[in-house]
Amino acid sequence: MTTDTDTSRACGQPPRPDPHPPTSRRWMWFAAWPVVVALALSNEPAPLYVVWQDRLGFSAATLTLIYAFYVVGLLGTLIGAGSLADRIGRRPVLLPGLALGIVAAALFATADSVPALALARTLSGVTVGAFLSAGLAAVSDLAPAGSKRLGGLVASASMVGGAALGPMLSGILSETLPGPTVGVFVLQIALLVTAFPVVLRMPLHRPAAHVAGTGRPRIPSAPRPHRRGLLLGLGVFAPAITATGFVLSLGPSLLADLLHTSNRTVAGGTIFILFAAATGVQFAARGLTVPTLFRLGATLTVSGMTTLILAVPTGSVTLVLVAAVLAGLGQGSAQLGALGTLSSRIPSARLAEANAALTAGGYLMAGALPVGAGYLSDAVGLAAGTTAFGVTVAILVTAGAVAATTGSRATAS
Template sequence: MPGSVIVREERAGEVARPVPVRWVWLAAWPVTAVFVLSNAATPLYVLWQRDIGFSRGTLTVIFAFYIVGLLGSLLVSGVASDRFGRKRVLLPALGLALVACAVFATASTVPALVVARLFTGVAVGAVVSAGMAAVTDVAGPARGRLAALLASCAMVFGAGLGPLLAGVLSETLPGPTVTVFAVEAVLLALAVLAVARAPLARPAPGTGAWVRLPRVPRGDGGLLIPGVAVFAPGITATSFVLSLGPSLLSGLLGTTSRVVAGALAFAMFLSATAVQFAVRALSRRVILLAGAASTAAGTLALIAAVRTSSVLALVACALLAGAGQGMGQLGGLSLLNSGVAPRRLAEANAALNVGGYLPAGLLPVSAGYLSDAVGLTTGATVFGVALTALAVAGGVAVLAGGAAGSRRVVLP
């Protein structure tokens, strides 16, 4: 059937009927909608800092509670999605994301911001495991590479659209926080409709603990390690720009414009989206090596930006960091889609993201408190040196990863 994906075998963990191609794109929408929420608060922190009053260290702790919620969710959501089905994980996650919108819209204390970020992290954890696996389910085996590209781009595009949308709406419309999260609630409601109607896979029976550190099936470690080694430094770099980028902009430009802060984050994730389309025909090993190199170059640009007060270097840092995350993410997801069985794919996606988000939560928080103690220039420099070393180590891990990294990522 033209324009369709035909999956002939009716097995648990796979879609067992013809699926129009448009559903592959629609299946990616919940990923985009939740990731819009994940970073929508970024340009608004200057407002909350002004009205509530808290330090850069507290800001990174608020940001880190998102990581806490995400990692806690990943311990459960991947396994639950593979056993119960994608919808039974995604629909409650989208409901929790709507609650997070309401808390953000009315937040007037640090604990409220912490709760909102925690709920957001839980929703994102469900989406990066169950949501990305749902895209692969709908696409079917014949379009696994397309599924990896769309799921990855949905994540980074949503992550970039959130701060840009929030920056523009909060500067141009009254009631900035309420307006931003009311619009996001509409996007989430559309995602609920997409999930409710999507032709998702039937759950597969499973054994073992429900709450556990996500992992790939025995023998598939070679599909996970190279992706984690590159994705982790990349997403740590973008997390730093998201959490402390507005402070850097304020110091370098003397501006607290929410549009400028949102535009910087959008440019970073637009870079992450565009680079994935640009490199999709390269081998996975080349994509991962390029991702590691881009992250290393981005952190060196960060050091240059804070030591020379260069806005251009800060922009270069954001673009290179975004490209590094994008290529690490695409390479990691493509490796998993190439060899992990559908019935274990959500848990494998969760494992990739646990490996990525752990340093993304710990290192920026450390950099934030170090910056409070010794100044933003020294704190960012130490962070940049450490992350450059991690990115180089990631490249070395890919080179040592064997043949798994050399399979090609060519879309049909």
């Protein structure tokens, strides 16, 4: 199929918008598959941390530090990937991301030291960063005209859907296949390979002439008229994703202590439930207004942190599971409000950068607070560390929801 963009390119003219872009619901859903596959890599290591801890003998603080390497790789990529994808196109960012994901999966499968795990985690962060910026933007780009909010929903759901798939596969395969840290990453490599033809065939347009070009990477942001909305969304989204980050980094160890078992299926299943809840709530709540989504996200996150604080001293596995579900519901609601706002209001030429800004801000907090909670837990005990973390997140997300709701009213008026 030849488009106006192809014709302009062949004639040496700057690409111009296609009046009938080849977007459809079918391609929008196809574009979501590479995002799912890449995001699966983000949480696959979580159920296996207990295996690596036993094998390599590192502490809870080191465990959260390994998670922080993932965040470093993610944030470092987001700084450049968003604006780069807007300048040169989505595909040149996504293809190297897939290749580095394969390298990361191979490193996880063969890791025999903490530095090897840290490198694998860093590279997985680079892959996820590429897809949280250019991948989510590609899904929104391919949404049919007049359905950009649907594109934002599919992009957001593919993000948390992949985050749910990874730990479930990891937990089940590590218990059923020989080599608990090998089989799942061999499968992950195969899944990443299937994403290559989808990325290569997606009918994506090259950026307009005034957007394309070179330039130094810059701190990702949104167009000036939309920066206030981006910051208000971050006020709720960042604490909400931080709550799930704590469950990812310390949740498997916490469950192992409470259940007196190292069964990885239970840990992977818990993380799956968390992100399945985050996925499901987005489809259930898609008709709600953005302020309502932010209030809902904050309420659910506070409830999740309260439940988690009660779960540790009581040793209740049920409360841990409830806390995981509530945290997932909270993240899903806040994320839908934030990403939906960006995809419906920000032009495609700046959308990848805006997505990068949102996720970078969220993961910056999600990396810092769980690491602090890990070190605090080593020093004063898991119960005290969890309580301090839960109270901090509850305060931050409540303040963010108040600011976002007030700001939305002010903007509307």
